[in-house]
Amino acid sequence: MAVSVGIALSATCLSGVSASAAPADPLAVDFSQTTGAFRGGATGTLYGLGDDGVPSQAVLDGARITNTSQKPPQGAQHPNGDALQVEKSFFAGGGKDLYVYAQDMYPDWAYNGGKRPGDANGDGVWDYLPILKQVVEDVATKSQDPSKYVFIPFNEADAGNWYPNWSTQKDQFLADWSAAYDTIQSVYAEHGLGHARVGGPGDSTWHADRSADFLGYAKQHAQLPDVFIWHELGTNNLATFRGHHDAYTALLKQLGIDPIPVNITEYGMLRDMGTPGQLVQWISMFEDEKVDAQTAYWNYAGNLSDNSSRNNGANGGWWMFNWYGDLAGAQTAAVTPPHLNTPDTLQGLATIDDANRKATVLFGGGSADVALSVKGLDVSTFGETVQVQVRADRLNGAEGASLQPPVVLSTTAKIRNGELQLTVPNSDRYAAYQLQITPETTDPQPVSTALVNSTEAENATIAGATVYNQDPSREWSFMASGGKDVGSFNKAASSATWNVTAPTTGDYRLSVLGGANQAPGMHALFVDGAFDQLVKYSADLGWGYRGTTDVTLHLTAGTHALSVRASKDGSTLLPGADITLDRFDLYDITAGEQAVYPAAEARLTGDAALSWQSPAARGYATITGNASATFFATTAETGYYDVTVHSATTGTGATLSLGVNGRTIALPATSGPGTFDSTVRVFLPQGVNELAVRASAGTALIGGISTLRGAVQKAADSDPAAVFHSEAETLPRSGAAVVQTEPANSNGSADAQGVVRDVGYIGNGAANTLTIPRPTGFAAGDYQLVIAAANADKSAAINYNPQVISRFLDVAETGGASTRAAFRHNYSWNSFWDKTVPLTLTTDAGALTLGNATAYGPNVDTVTLAHFVSGAPTTVKVQTGLGRK
Known part of the structure; x- marks a missing residue:
């Protein structure tokens, strides 16, 4: 539909979400007033990286982290987060x-007991x-x-770390x-490396007096920091x-000091991490001031400060990082929120990319419908009719698996006098x-209809359990969806019951958002009063550090x-039934798990650019030579997917390739002009x-990619010619590796006797191994090795952070190479997560041996070896x- 200026556009609300309040004052955006080049440093992290491979490279690349703070090599403050160990992936x-x-x-x-060391x-x-010298x-x-x-x-020298009393310790500092x-x-200088960059003073909060004294002294002694650092942690910040920041810039001017960039190396509280509507307030503020900033480290290293999930997953916070990172190369535009400098209110940031003719606004943080007043849209750039699309990113727990944020508004609108008014429920x-x-694009994405019901747990019919208020003002608590959750779910009579309406007869994915307290557990799922399956x-x-658990249901049409x-x-x-319940989401997957990633949402490199000339390919990306279009696609489960590249050519055709997590797949060439899948x-x-x-070869217009996992693709997972699967306890072991029987609450894979067994004590010596004999038909080539593993290793408590330890397995091919796989801490020795390890095998029969000569590996429940590609790629004219298939 086309909508004139002044008429509100509205999206279809997510099913089950309560009615929204009337719009408050608008968020005003003026794209004619640019405020500088997009900086992109507001999603830095403190200890966001744990080890090489934790987080995964895809998670790190998609988040586009430009800056991070880590511990020094062999630093004793934490067992992981070593700068030299993470620099390669960073x-x-x-x-x-x-x-x-x-x-x-x-x-x-505090360091050294909080007291400044002397000369012992x-x-x-x-x-x-000498300690500092060794670090450098x-x-x-x-x-x-x-x-x-x-x-x-120096870190937080003002807050109990050696120099808290400025009046008596200034000169010493x-x-x-x-x-x-x-x-x-x-x-x-000794190593011929030139100037070493130094950051300081590193105070726990802004101090005008300390900053003035420090900068004046540093200028006088030609020892100014290369980056000026302090922290902004509490909500009031x-x-x-x-x-x-205004006081800081004024201070530089007063002292006659040239601008020094700022990094707020710790910001935000527990409640902000993984919460899109909170993060956008911080990020927009820091980007507005053109400073770098790093999310605080409240839990453990390696998950982007609670902004990624599990081994390789996205939560709501990760998508906020991803969206922000996607703005690189654009110019920021003026945004006026209804209430500037007011915590927990609607805030936003905007960019305009003239070269690609794309304007973007990221916003959130309010509880009412969002009215956006947009102006400064140049008709010569956008045309008189524009495409308008809005995606929604919800809170989904720190360990929640968030798939592609759904389109909640998709329409066209008329631009008059450069202005557009719209309302997002x-x-x-x-x-x-x-x-x-x-x-206007050739392939606009429709409003998503996959989510057919979303019910807050507290709104279900509750028996034998308690609804708890999770007050959002509590800075030291993780947020619950809807502000409440259901706990004390620890009696045989405990239940939560709600109604859903299936639009058609078919398959549905139920995603339960909940928190299991450092141990796995289970619930019984009933459908219409009859037991269906265990969750x-x-x-x-x-209990508050929530994650998602998915099960598949077959439902007939109706309630x-x-x-x-x-x-x-x-x-x-x-x-293990005592699990906090937060929200229930039901998705229609009758036609399979499907996602579409348009070119307008890709990261373009080289000479790639969006093209708007051809009516058959408006909004497609032109790809040739060294150019590329990169998409970050999320999947609900491990297994085979059909990945489709949608392209168009106007000449004799093109030869495309698809890179998948760093491995390249050649695609059959297109022939002649036309549109192809x-x-x-x-x-x-x-x-x-x-x-x-x-x-x-050639030039192609890329419309985007899509992913599909349906019945056909799932069936491929069970094809013995493509996939080998085994319980770990049935595989050959050597040395101290031993079969273990896990407690009944385990989420692992049960054997034929219905008992969960795994193999432990792998590693800590070259002889302690688990071996996967090479299956017939698995000759040299590219594979995926999936290891279901548990790792609850921690070092002794030192401070408030859980001192978690990553474990590693070396996968050695007999007659071939060895590949190291990292397994991050996952809270319990009988809670198993899948870790996918890419392997390129060079022999036709060499066995795969899992081990670690120097340290213990994780407990292993199952192993799966799958051909990376099943069947031959195809290209068809469409x-x-x-x-739209």
């Missing part, structure tokens, strides 16, 4: 600045300086790129800054940061939205009563997959558009 993912918290060499918090051995050298020496001699490091010699600064520079303060405005939950960090219960028979409590069946891991389209 730099490969577009990382620019790797900060090192040098004081994290100390094991305790009486050698005349301050005891911290390790980076200078072992890093692949020391120029990308920034050293932070300033003298120590000089000593630390000179030590850092001397190491780089959403109100005060802009004032602090909203009642969820925890949600964020992405608005894209482009010229097996993975362990979570705690049904669904019920999750703590007992299957009404009298016997199921093991090139499809390949690929075994994909659950979670985030990086899909890159290139043209090895008349339909992207996602």
Whole structure:
């Protein structure tokens, strides 16, 4: 439909979401007022990376983390997060600045008991300086790129770390800054590395007095920091940061100091992490001021500060990072929220990409319908009629598996005087939205209808359990969807029952958002009063650290009563049933799990650009030579998917290739002008997959990609010619590796006797291994090895962070190479997650041996070896558009 200026556009609300309030004052966006180049540094992280491979490369690439702070090599503050261990994946993912918290060499918090070290051995050298020198020496001699490091010699010196009393300790701190600064520079000079970048002062909050004294002293001694650092942690900092930054810039001017970039190396509270509507408030504020900023580290290293899920997954926070990262290369535009500098209110940021004729607004944080007042849309760029699309990103728990955010508004609109007014229905303060405005596209995406019911657990009929208010003002708590959840689900009579309406007879995916307290568990799912199946939950960090668990149902068209219960028979409590319930989402997957990723949402590199000339390919990306279009696609489960590249050519054709998480698949060439679908069946891991389209010959217009997993693709998972699957306990073992029987609450795979068994004590010596004999028909080539594993390893408690440890397995092919796989901590030794390891095997019969000569690996429940590609890729000429088959 076309809508005139001044008439509100409205989207279809998600089924089951309560009615929204009337729009408040509008969020005003003026694309004619640009405010500078997009910086993109507001999604930095503190200890967001844990080890090489934690998080996965696809998760890291999709989040586009430009800056992170990590511990120094061999730092004792935490068992992982070592800068040298994570730099390879960080730099490969577009990382620019790797900060090192040098004081994290100390094991305790506050450092050294909170007291400044002295000169214990009486050698005349301050005891911290040899420690600092070793930190810099390790980076200078072992890093692949020391120029990308920034050293932070002092962290929160004002808050119990050596110099809390400025009136009596100012001179000591300033003298120590000089000593630390000179030590850092001397190491780089010794190795011919030039200037070493240093960040400071690193205060826990903004201090005008300390900052003035520090900057004045540093200028006088030619020891100014390369990056000025402080922290903005509490909710109220959403109100005060802009004032602090204004005071900082005024201070530089007053002291005659040239601009020094800022990094807020810790921001936000527990309630902000993984919550799109909270994150967008922080991110928009920092981008508006053109500073870098890093999410705080409240739990464990390796999951982007609670903004990614499990081994390879996206949660709501990750999609916020991804959307923000996608704005690279654009110009930011002026945004006026209804209430600037007011926490927990509607905020937003906007960019305009003139080259690709695309305007984007990210917004959220309010509880009412969002009225957007947009102006400054140049008709010469966009045309008189524009395409308008809005996607919604909801809170889905820290360990929740969030798939592609659905389209909730899709329409065209007339632009008059450069203006457009629209309203996006909203009642969820925890949600964020992405608005894209482009010229009219050939393949507009429709409003999603996959989610047929969303019911907050507290709105179900509850028996034998308690509804708890999860007050959003509690900074130290994770947020619950809808502000409430259901707990004390620990009696045989505990149940939650709600009604759903299936639009057609078919298959449905029920996704339960809940929290299992450091142990897996299970519930009985009843449909219309009859037992249907067990719902097996993975362990979570705690009842509030929620994740998703999915099961598939077959429903007839019409209304049904669904019920999750703590007992299957009404009298016997199921093991591990005391699980917090937050929300129930029901998705229609009768036609399969489908997702479409248009070119307008791709990351374009090289000479790739969106094209708007051809009526048959408006909004397609032109790909030739070294150009590429990269899409970050999310999958609900591990297995075979049909991945389709939709393209058009105007000449003699083109030869395309599809990169899948770094491995390239050649696609059959297109022939002559026309529109084409090139499809390949690929075994994909659950979670985030990086899909890159290139043209090895000719020029193509790429409309986008789609993914499909339906009955045919699932059947391929069971084809013995394509997939080998085995319980770990049936495979050959050596040395100390032993079969273990797990408790009844395990979420692992049961054997023929109905008992969950796994293999433990793999590794910690070269002889302790588990071997996968090479199946017949699995000759040299590309494969995916899926290992269902559990790892609950932690070191002794030092401070408030869970001191989690990643474990590793080396997969060695007899006669071939060895591949290392990282397994992040997953809370319980009998809670199993799939880890997909890409393998390129070079022999036709060499067995695969799992081991680790130097440390223990995880417990292993099952192994699956699958051909990376099943069947031959195809290219066919089509008349339909992207996602219209």
